[in-house]
Amino acid sequence: MKAELNEQALLKGLAQNDSKAVETLYKSHFTMIQHFVENNNGSFDDARDIFQEAMIALYEKVQLDSFVLTCQIKTYLFSICKHLWLKRLQQMGKYSSPLSAHEESISVEMDMGQIEKKDAAFAIMDRALNSLGEPCKSLLEGYYLNKKGMQELASQFGYTNADNAKNQKYKCLMRLKKLFFAQYNIGD
Amino acid sequence: MEDIQLLETIEKYLLGELSDQERTQFDVIRQKSADIDQMVVEHKLFLDQMGTYAKRKNVVHTSQHVFSTLLANGEWAPIEAAAEPAKVLQLWSKYKKVIAIAASFGGFFAIFTSIIVMYLSPSLNGSQLLQLSKAVEVIKKDQQAQGHILNEVKTKVPENAKLISGGSGFLIDTKGYIITNAHVLKGNGAIVINSKGQELNATIIYSDITNDLALLKIEDKDYKQPKAIPYAIRRKISDLGEEIFTLGFPRNDNDIVYGKGYLSAQTGYEGDSSSYQIQISANPGYSGAPIFNSNGELIGVISTRQKLAEGVAFAVKSTEIIDVVNALKDNERTKDINIKLPKFTSSASRSRKAQLDNLKNFMYSVRSFN
Known part of the structure; x- marks a missing residue:
């Protein structure tokens, strides 16, 4: 029971971007993934990337309204990593035989479908922001991501006053929204 | 200005930052104006x-x-350090697709930086120049130490063969002809590894020590001939200051590495007119890597690095490649080889990322053995 509570606390921590929780997840499970990837044609860097993706998938899973974790975090992370690594190998045309693995895993196909939609929405916003160019990108990131005030942003970017910065932010925001909605389809 | 205020109000409304009174007023506006209502929803x-x-x-x-904090604190043993015997085979399985001996370059970089291992070319001023091929003594030593493991790993290097040297190379003819540095091929046999990690057998066709260029041919049933090569071999001398880039295999894990720089002199070491001086961070293993200009034309082949000045390297001019191809005609053994050098550069208009993604398919890591 105690272990279960700990797992719940970890997931809650991950959802709240608590670095202690993230650290615990890395410390408890990364070695397992490292071995799995390296035993299946991958490198340490591949393991790092796959684990990172799996952490994000777990984070997205926790965010879902229908969230229930029916197995241990360990099993879930491993299952996602296995799924992702298999996909990666297939993309590289390297996959030929069943993967060698000693851990038990569950089917994550259903979850991955939902998570991939989240990935897609994230990618659209990321692309839109990145194609804005500077200073628009940093200005909007400062305001919407880092929650900085207009006054602070004005002095950071060298605008003479907050109104000018606000004006610029407005123009940037219009461009971003245009870029974003050009690709984002409601309801899909 | 009005639009800004409107959007600002909408944002405050959505974030719950309006007073109750303002909020009620705004609700009325929303109901009255479909346009504003739409803006709010959006x-x-x-x-x-x-x-x-x-x-x-x-x-x-x-x-x-x-992750990086934990890694820096030594939470996970890097691959080379995890040398428990039980794990060795697991770790080696990683290299199945690469080449067994690649791993034995492991200890090389440390020694390289302290310049204990130096490969000197007799035709050049040895004390000042350092050839960029991967060091050999270290490879040999590591190989002996790990010899029993090497046999367990499938590789196209013949059994008992000793890896002598390595570097980079690139295709100049879709039939599988590869240009690299002559000093990269110190052994009498060679294999090449493509950017996907696939090993292919190759034969050494021609080696020109003076110009430090050599020609290999892939002879392997697994080789898939590409339709066309996306870079032309430049027949003219390039301009001073021209932006250049390279793709090579300087790392022991055989990952392709991109480097960027500029052409810093139209002649090479001590005025050598057959090469350029370039400013690029050249690492060992870059030997034989191509130099492209920003249009994606091939203008040279990286060859040696001046010992003391970091970032300074030399590249054999692309015109020397043409000379090599012409020289084949003069030799009884090679006169029937018909190499068609690529004449068109097709990657010019792409973004650098897309360009590299395409170019890497034509780049090879070269290993030579005895």
């Missing part, structure tokens, strides 16, 4: 997405930060 969707994006972005950031 902006809500956008802000929701932005919020989701921001949260996830922060998690990605935390995750990366935590």
Whole structure:
């Protein structure tokens, strides 16, 4: 029971971007993934990337309204990593035989479908922001991501006053929204 | 100005920052104006997405930060250090696709930096120049130490063969002809490894020590001939200051590495007119790597690095490649080889990322053995 509570606390921590929780997840499970990837044609860097993706998938899973974790975090992370690594190998045309693995895993196909939609929405916003160019990108990131005030942003970017910065932010925001909605389809 | 205020109000409305009175007023406006109502709905969707994006972005950031901190603190043993015998085979299986001996370059870089291992070319001023092929003595030593493991790994290097040297190379004819440096091929046999990690058998066709160029041919049933090569071999001398880039295999894990720099002199070491001086961070293993200009034309082949000045390297001019191809005609053994050098550069208009993605398919890591 105690272990279960700990797992719940970890997931809650991950959802709240608590670095202690993230650290615990890395410390408890990364070695397992490292071995799995390296035993299946991958490198340490591949393991790092796959684990990172799996952490994000777990984070997205926790965010879902229908969230229930029916197995241990360990099993879930491993299952996602296995799924992702298999996909990666297939993309590289390297996959030929069943993967060698000693851990038990569950089917994550259903979850991955939902998570991939989240990935897609994230990618659209990321692309839109990145194609804005500077200073628009940093200005909007400062305001919407880092929650900085207009006054602070004005002095950071060298605008003479907050109104000018606000004006610029407005123009940037219009461009971003245009870029974003050009690709984002409601309801899909 | 009005639009700004409107959007600002919408944002405050959505974030619950309006007073009750303002909020009621705004609700009335929403009901009356379909346009404004639409703007509110749209902006809500956008802000929701932005919020989701921001949260996830922060998690990605935390995750990366935590990982690098733990790695720096030695939480996970890097591959080379994890030398428990039981794990060795597991670790080696990683290299199945690469080449067994690649791993034995492991200890090389440390020694390289302290310049204990230096490969001197007799035709050049040896004390000042350092050839960029991967060091040999170290490879040999490591190989002996790990010899029993090497036999366990499938590789196209013949059994009992000793890896002598290595570097980079690139295709100049779709039939499988590869140009590299002559000093990269110190052994009498060679294999090449493509950017996907696939090993292919190759034969050494021609080696020109003076110009430090050599020609290999892939002879392997697994070789898939590409339709066309996306870079032309430049027949003219390139301009001073021209922006250049390279792709090579300087690392022991056989990952392709991109480097950028500029052409710093139209002649090479001590005025050598057959090469350029280039400013690029050249590492060992870059020997034989191609130099492209910003149009994607091939203008040279990296060859040696001046010992003392970091970042300074030399590249054999592309015109020398043409000379090599012409020289084949004069030799009884090679006169029937018909190499068609690529004449068109097709990657010019792409972004650098797309360009590299395409170019890497034509780049090879070269290993020579005895």
